Amino acid sequence: MKRLTIVLAVLAVLLGLRPVAAQTTGTVSFRYAGHVVRAPLFGSRVELVPVFALLGATAKFSPAMGTWGVQLDNHMIQFSPGLRVVLADGKLAEGREAPVASPGGIAASTDFLDSMILSPLGFHLERVADGFRITPGGRRGAPLTVRATAADFSTTTTLVLTMGRPAMAHVNETRPGSVTITMEDASPQLDRATVLRSRRIRGLEPTADGLELSLAPGIGLLSWHALSDPPRVILELGPKAAPPTSAPQAAPARRPTRKGVRPIVIDPGHGGKDSGAVSGSGLEEKNLTLAVARRLARVLRRMGFAVRLTREDDETRALTDRTALANRLDALAFVSLHANASRAASVRGAETYYMSLDSASDATAAAVAKLENAAGSTARSGSELDMILWDMAQAEVLNESAQLALSIQRRLNSLLNLPDRGVKQAPFVVLTGATMPAVLVEVGFLSNPKEARRLADSAYQDQLAGALATGIAEFLRSGR
Amino acid sequence: MKGRFVLVLLALVAAAALAWWALRSGGGTAERPREAVATPSAPTPGPGQRIMLLFPGTDGLLHPELRQVALPTDVDERAMLIVNELLAGPRSGLLPAVPWQATLLDLFVDDSGIAYVDLSGPPAPLAGSNVELMVAYSIVDSVLLNCPELHSLQILMNGHEIPTLTGHLDFSRPLVLNKRFISKR
Ligand SMILES: [Zn+2]
Numbered sequence: 001m002k003r004l005t006i007v008l009a010v011l012a013v014l015l016g017l018r019p020v021a022a023q024t025t026g027t028v029s030f031r032y033a034g035h036v037v038r039a040p041l042f043g044s045r046v047e048l049v050p051v052f053a054l055l056g057a058t059a060k061f062s063p064a065m066g067t068w069g070v071q072l073d074n075h076m077i078q079f080s081p082g083l084r085v086v087l088a089d090g091k092l093a094e095g096r097e098a099p100v101a102s103p104g105g106i107a108a109s110t111d112f113l114d115s116m117i118l119s120p121l122g123f124h125l126e127r128v129a130d131g132f133r134i135t136p137g138g139r140r141g142a143p144l145t146v147r148a149t150a151a152d153f154s155t156t157t158t159l160v161l162t163m164g165r166p167a168m169a170h171v172n173e174t175r176p177g178s179v180t181i182t183m184e185d186a187s188p189q190l191d192r193a194t195v196l197r198s199r200r201i202r203g204l205e206p207t208a209d210g211l212e213l214s215l216a217p218g219i220g221l222l223s224w225h226a227l228s229d230p231p232r233v234i235l236e237l238g239p240k241a242a243p244p245t246s247a248p249q250a251a252p253a254r255r256p257t258r259k260g261v262r263p264i265v266i267d268p269g270h271g272g273k274d275s276g277a278v279s280g281s282g283l284e285e286k287n288l289t290l291a292v293a294r295r296l297a298r299v300l301r302r303m304g305f306a307v308r309l310t311r312e313d314d315e316t317r318a319l320t321d322r323t324a325l326a327n328r329l330d331a332l333a334f335v336s337l338h339a340n341a342s343r344a345a346s347v348r349g350a351e352t353y354y355m356s357l358d359s360a361s362d363a364t365a366a367a368v369a370k371l372e373n374a375a376g377s378t379a380r381s382g383s384e385l386d387m388i389l390w391d392m393a394q395a396e397v398l399n400e401s402a403q404l405a406l407s408i409q410r411r412l413n414s415l416l417n418l419p420d421r422g423v424k425q426a427p428f429v430v431l432t433g434a435t436m437p438a439v440l441v442e443v444g445f446l447s448n449p450k451e452a453r454r455l456a457d458s459a460y461q462d463q464l465a466g467a468l469a470t471g472i473a474e475f476l477r478s479g480r
Numbered sequence: 481m482k483g484r485f486v487l488v489l490l491a492l493v494a495a496a497a498l499a500w501w502a503l504r505s506g507g508g509t510a511e512r513p514r515e516a517v518a519t520p521s522a523p524t525p526g527p528g529q530r531i532m533l534l535f536p537g538t539d540g541l542l543h544p545e546l547r548q549v550a551l552p553t554d555v556d557e558r559a560m561l562i563v564n565e566l567l568a569g570p571r572s573g574l575l576p577a578v579p580w581q582a583t584l585l586d587l588f589v590d591d592s593g594i595a596y597v598d599l600s601g602p603p604a605p606l607a608g609s610n611v612e613l614m615v616a617y618s619i620v621d622s623v624l625l626n627c628p629e630l631h632s633l634q635i636l637m638n639g640h641e642i643p644t645l646t647g648h649l650d651f652s653r654p655l656v657l658n659k660r661f662i663s664k665r
Pocket residue numbers: 269270276277285338339608609647648
């Protein structure tokens with residue numbers, strides 16, 4: 001609370017010196033889908049509110065917070081007058097200049113409008129004779145080779161589009177059975193070797209500005225997400241009608257939002273080049289965590305929860321990408337799965353971690369100190385500031401993370417019947433910046449031969465998944 | 481959810497205001513007196529000083545080992561002595577603090593009380609969060625417990641900042657004392 005008070009006090013000071021555009025210097029036209037608006041110009045800046053109205057986006061200013069929020073479809077963009085940073089779908093981005101307060105609300109350069117607001121909303125700005133045209137999708141760009149692979153599971157199909165270079169992707173189900181995938185500043189071309197074998201996919205064809213996916217009858221786009229290293233887009237396809245849930249108590253505390261059902265994000269630790277810990281008999285942590293994650297996802301889905309894995313296969317994945325995915329999906333909870341190793345073979349048992357904010361326990365004081373030191377040299381302050389702010393984001397949910405950790409650890413203890421290694425706190429990278437209850441579970445020690453044998457057993461992996469799922473569900477249904 | 485994002489955004493607003501303030505007050509921060517690194521409570525040198533070192537035990541937790549050493553007054557020298565004592569290994573039945581033949585390449589303390597400990601890195605990748613936690617907190621806790629004028633410590637390897645050691649703990653920032661990994665028994 002102290003932190004919030006300081007922040008608000010500082011905000012009050014800031015409101016007095018917020019830059020304002022007052023003098024209109026003309027108007028400029030914006031065209032979109034056959035409609036035209038003329039927006040007032042203030043030098044190089046343009047009034048944004050008419051543009052949002054043209055797109056059919058909801059734009060709201062919160063006077064108490066001093067922030068603008070623009071919502072369209074699944075997207076939420078937040079920004080403030082006088083600040084270069086924008087929060088687009090939960091991700092911080094920094095523009096070249098800041099928007100300013102204006103008579104009509106807020107004004108910014110067309111560059112800011114294009115790159116910071118329209119682009120995350122899935123549009124781009126094109127200069128035309130008497131103004132600008134807003135076009136869905138990205139700019140026509142250089143050819144981009146895309147390799148497509150699909151895997152059929154019992155009720156869903158996962159389609160992975162691996163891109164030759166990073167490109168911002170947008171995926172939309174334009175009509176039943178048809179999904180368009182556009183990639184900004186790129187003209188996607190399918191790798192010639194691509195042969196899709198899936199009973200739920202009819203075809204995948206390049207179009208003028210992207211790819212068009214045709215699906216089998218009754219199949220639709222369930223969800224999609226983008227990942228880096230290598231850059232790719234992952235589409236989850238399946239029957240559009242929700243599968244029936246059997247038990248009546250299986251109705252979870254779903255909290256539908258504009259974005260639909262919020263998933264639980266399960267992170268199978270390590271992967272690809274990073275094997276993690278390896279047992280004496282050769283069981284690799286990356287394979288164990290994926291096996292348990294898949295089982296856990298199955299159990300949670302049976303309980304009625306939506307679930308997403310940060311990796312579906314044996315893939316290298318940056319730690320920060322894992323957290324970013326959970327943030328972007330506005331996950332209900334983030335659970336990173338690991339198996340431990342110790343130099344002492346006797347160490348065994350499970351433990352659950354949540355974030356330790358020791359290094360920024362008084363985040364505001366730390367932020368102030370950093371800024372005082374960095375006021376003259378801005379070079380290194382950006383990422384440090386981000387770190388502090390992300391710490392603060394996790395600080396907001398730290399109590400919930402602790403509850404989630406306790407709930408999981410309790411279940412693991414009763415399953416494992418081992419001395420309780422307990423709930424602990426540590427500044428783990430994968431928990432940094434998570435904006436939802438987030439924990440890291442070490443399901444056991446691969447360095448302990450007896451425990452490694454047990455972890456390798458599929459029946460035990462099922463038990464583990466059951467215990468984890470129960471712990472997670474108990475937390476989510478505890479009516480927080 | 482949205483509230484949290486708003487808080488982050490609010491913090492950004494606050495941060496910008498503070499930066500603006502600091503800039504406008506014309507280097508006022510430079511005039512602020514620095515906290516003295518050596519405090520009067522620092523131990524005086526002598527042969528009879530007892531230090532507490534923390535080594536991993538066979539339970540995956542840290543355990544204390546007490547030693548008598550001549551402790552330098554100067555904080556960097558004291559921190560250096562602690563790290564070298566740790567690297568020399570345990571004398572009881574505990575495990576080495578660092579599971580490879582590490583040498584202390586450099587150690588320096590900045591104005592704000594952060595110690596930077598530069599070690600030679602492991603010859604091969606290590607695994608397990610427990611391994612990582614034991615390396616980090618045997619060093620961090622041993623140094624900070626014996627050097628109360630320091631508030632945090634960052635471990636570098638071969639002269640470089642490292643993101644993490646085995647893929648869990650954040651090594652990219654200074655770590656503070658974390659007594660959660662010290663055995664209660
Ligand atoms: Zn791990």
